[in-house]
Amino acid sequence: MCVKALMKIVSGVLSIVSVLLGVIFLIVGFILQFGLTTVVVNYLRTYINELNNYLKATGSSVDIETYIQQLPQITGNLAVTFIIMGIVIAAVGVIGLVAVCCEVKVMLIIYIVLLGILIAGQVTLIIVYYAARDTFISRAKTYMQDTINNKYSGYSNMNMETILWNVFHTSLGCCGITNGTDFASAKLWTRNVTYNSVSYTNIAYPLTCCRTSNYTGCLQSNHTSIQYTNLNVGCWEKIDTTVQTNITYAALGTAAIVLLQTLILVFAVHLCKGDSSKTQPV
Incomplete structure (x- = not known):
């Protein structure tokens, strides 16, 4: 009886933890769907202000609040995924809590x-991700190149994709996916810029690929002076390093959740068996 009581207590506590985890997933999902604007604006404000300081010399600026409104459309699927996962995990936890406390066999x-x-x-998702990581990377790079080819417009009439590329360049000190040559196929970028009242035509790479220490020197040399440009530094490696670090943390977190759920499963099976033996005739 003592063992059974202990198992009920542990299972109940673990079920409560499962419910709380589900609620956390729900909160993250709702933030991504409905509150992402405020979170991202606050996070990116420093970088956007820095970008605007340099864009002022071109006669352009970025109204970050306006463009960030588009982000929920980009992250919509991710938000829905978190919301669904939160509902499922919380619901399973509630069912488990009632089942364990009331000892309802069904x-x-x-x-x-x-x-x-x-x-x-969950285990399948982890396995699929690591087994198909190269495929995910290839698709991500293809998507990023597509935004350069068909969305990147430079410094005027900036869309969300253009702003993100300019922010990447400025904040990470990089240029393009692999290097600056990725912009050779950009269809909307005019390759002309006026900076500090001086017009530069047929520039080789975006202004934001210049090192922020000397935009003028970078433009005057048309990115040929390495000391003034980041054209050989790709953004993918820097972004991927950050993403993979977060994915590693997410994988460890998922593994911890799976371990928690496995413990609950083992205790639930033992409780179910105990309930079955109790109802068997002597």
Whole structure:
């Protein structure tokens, strides 16, 4: 009896933790869907202000609040994913809590099945990501190149993609995906810029690929002076390093969640077996 009572307590606590995790996923999902504007604006404001300081000399500027409104459209699928995961994890946790506390065998069985499916799904996602990582990277680079080819417009009439590229260049000290040659196929970029009342035509690479220490020297040499340009520094490696670090943390977090759910599953199975043996005739 003591062992069973202990298992009920542990299972109940773990189920509560599962519910809380589900709520956290829900909150993240709602932030991505409805509150992303405020979060991103505050995070990027420093970089946007820095970018605007240099764009003033070109007669351009960025109204970050206006453009960030478009981000929920870009992150919509991710937000929905977090919301669905949050609902599922929280719902399974609630079912488990009721099943464990009330010792309802039918609910315990349903809980065990749902928990098993949830664990299998999460493990599958981790395996698929690491097995197909090269495919994901290839698609990401293809998408980024497409934004350069068909969206990047330089410094006037800037769309969201253009702003993000300019922010990447300015904040990370890089140029393009692999290097500045990625902009050779940009269709909307005019390759002309007026900086500090001086007009430069047929520039080889975007102004934001210049090092912020000397835009004038960079433009005058048309990016041929390495001391003034970041044209040989690709943004992908820098972005990927940050992304992979976060993915590693996410994978570790997911592994911890799976371990938690596995413990709950084991306890639930034992409780279910105990309930079955109790109802068997002597």
